[in-house]
Amino acid sequence: MDNDAPISIAVFGLGHVGLTTALGFSDLGWNVIGVESDLAKMKLIQDGQVPFNEYGISDLLAKNLHSGRFSVTADIKEAVCNANILIMCVGTPQDTDGTADISQLQNLARKIGQNITSHKIVVQKSTAPVNTAAKLKEILLSNIQNSKGSNDELVDIVVIPEFLREGNALHDFFNPHRIVIGLDNFDLKDMLGCIYKPLLVKMGKNESEILIYTDISSAEISKHTANAFLATKISFVNMIADLCTKVGADVEDVARSIGMDPRIGSDFLKPGIGFGGSCLPKDLAAFIQVGKINSIDFSFLEEVNKINELRISNYINQVINVLGDLKEKTLGVWGLSFKPGTDDIRDSPAIRIVSELIKLKANLRVHDPYAITAFKEFIGVSDRIYYAESPSDATVGVNAILVLTDWVQYKEEDFKVIRNYVNDPLIFDGRNLFDPDLLTNEGFQYYGIGR
Numbered sequence: 435m436d437n438d439a440p441i442s443i444a445v446f447g448l449g450h451v452g453l454t455t456a457l458g459f460s461d462l463g464w465n466v467i468g469v470e471s472d473l474a475k476m477k478l479i480q481d482g483q484v485p486f487n488e489y490g491i492s493d494l495l496a497k498n499l500h501s502g503r504f505s506v507t508a509d510i511k512e513a514v515c516n517a518n519i520l521i522m523c524v525g526t527p528q529d530t531d532g533t534a535d536i537s538q539l540q541n542l543a544r545k546i547g548q549n550i551t552s553h554k555i556v557v558q559k560s561t562a563p564v565n566t567a568a569k570l571k572e573i574l575l576s577n578i579q580n581s582k583g584s585n586d587e588l589v590d591i592v593v594i595p596e597f598l599r600e601g602n603a604l605h606d607f608f609n610p611h612r613i614v615i616g617l618d619n620f621d622l623k624d625m626l627g628c629i630y631k632p633l634l635v636k637m638g639k640n641e642s643e644i645l646i647y648t649d650i651s652s653a654e655i656s657k658h659t660a661n662a663f664l665a666t667k668i669s670f671v672n673m674i675a676d677l678c679t680k681v682g683a684d685v686e687d688v689a690r691s692i693g694m695d696p697r698i699g700s701d702f703l704k705p706g707i708g709f710g711g712s713c714l715p716k717d718l719a720a721f722i723q724v725g726k727i728n729s730i731d732f733s734f735l736e737e738v739n740k741i742n743e744l745r746i747s748n749y750i751n752q753v754i755n756v757l758g759d760l761k762e763k764t765l766g767v768w769g770l771s772f773k774p775g776t777d778d779i780r781d782s783p784a785i786r787i788v789s790e791l792i793k794l795k796a797n798l799r800v801h802d803p804y805a806i807t808a809f810k811e812f813i814g815v816s817d818r819i820y821y822a823e824s825p826s827d828a829t830v831g832v833n834a835i836l837v838l839t840d841w842v843q844y845k846e847e848d849f850k851v852i853r854n855y856v857n858d859p860l861i862f863d864g865r866n867l868f869d870p871d872l873l874t875n876e877g878f879q880y881y882g883i884g885r
């Protein structure tokens with residue numbers, strides 16, 4: 435790539451990661467073309483609407499469409515011709531055997547390759563197993579229609595894994611703890627450092643405080659390792675929660691006591707119905723497969739997964755142990771998304787629990803501040819589900835309230851009022867959201883996790 439050529443960026447796949455990345459770079463002053471193959475989604479974004487719930491992103495979309503620095507297309511050729519840094523943010527879902535399905539990346543690499551006529555830096559931002567970038571480079575090179583010279587000189591592949599959290603996506607883009615850049619051509623350091631320069635200036639940080647340059651494999655492994663470690667913390671504290679339940683201790687106090695040690699840290703030491711979402715479960719599963727492929731004993735991570743899987747049945751059994759057969763019992767469900775701050779229900783423990791409760795023929799009054807539309811699409815028509823207008827509406831006539839997502843607004847409910855709505859004053863707090871004493875004082879029987 436001509437080092438004096440003006441930098442322009444194309445981002446492929448405008449989901450949570452892609453749209454955030456595209457708008458983030460555009461807001462930092464770069465010209466960005468967003469490419470989305472789902473035409474309905476693409477048109478929505480072109481019209482200034484965000485197809486998912488993410489704090490602050492609607493305003494940033496409006497601002498950057500208006501400035502003219504961000505444009506949207508479905509045309510891969512247009513984007514490849516007009517940009518020199520091409521960032522791939524397509525999905526890498528879990529395949530049936532647990533491995534990462536990298537077919538969206540492979541298809542995209544094929545199409546990008548077919549349209550390359552001058553040097554491009556292709557960035558793999560999607561989370562994918564070690565060695566994926568090497569496979570993508572082969573696909574890119576074999577699809578370039580080039581009569582003169584070697585294709586090798588037309589493409590550099592770089593891995594910049596994404597660490598953002600849904601619900602905090604923009605905050606995380608503009609305030610990263612670190613940016614990992616995996617590359618095999620270290621001549622690109624200046625160019626890549628340059629696209630992050632406005633961000634570093636905004637943060638008041640030096641390059642060395644935020645940017646980590648490494649080789650491609652280490653960058654790929656660092657993303658899987660981060661998610662496997664976070665999953666481990668959650669399963670670890672849930673294992674301790676099981677012990678606390680057995681002996682009558684309080685896991686919240688245990689978690690607090692160890693979390694205050696800076697060597698351990700309190701983040702992700704949150705007992706509950708387990709981790710879910712579009713990343714941790716599938717990345718853990720994919721990393722376990724990476725261990726198998728490379729003949730490394732990753733059985734430790736299999737245990738992490740097993741502990742997490744057990745959360746669903748443990749929680750349902752806790753409810754059955756108190757209420758008995760759930761057939762025709764009415765349960766108020768608070769929360770469906772996999773965590774607060776998002777409408778994402780992919781691999782949400784709440785959804786798995788709700789699906790089991792329907793199988794057990796319970797009647798449900800469900801509430802979620804944002805995820806109802808996604809849930810309706812997922813679950814289809816069911817005469818066992820009533821969609822509540824408000825958290826309190828979900829509690830009318832119920833035999834118990836089930837807290838499945840720790841939305842902060844549930845904490846604002848007045849349990850004196852709720853006490854008059856419910857049939858039976860029982861609460862199964864799957865996220866340890868509430869203070870047990872507070873609810874007991876309001877006349878509720880409180881059941882938390884490991885306390």
Ligand SMILES: NC(=O)c1ccc[n+]([C@@H]2O[C@H](COP(=O)([O-])OP(=O)(O)OC[C@H]3O[C@@H](n4cnc5c(N)ncnc54)[C@H](O)[C@@H]3O)[C@@H](O)[C@H]2O)c1
Pocket residue numbers: 446447448449450451452469470471472475523524525526538541542559560561562596597598599600712713
């Ligand atoms: N969601 C997160 O919180 C998060 C965080 C860190 C990393 N990641 C990783 O980032 C990647 C993307 O995640 P996501 O949640 O944004 O995925 P997503 O599935 O929400 O979005 C991907 C988008 O890519 C589009 N797409 C697919 N093929 C395309 C093509 N050929 N051209 C243009 N668009 C195409 C899809 O239509 C979709 O809109 C995944 O690998 C994921 O594991 C996600």
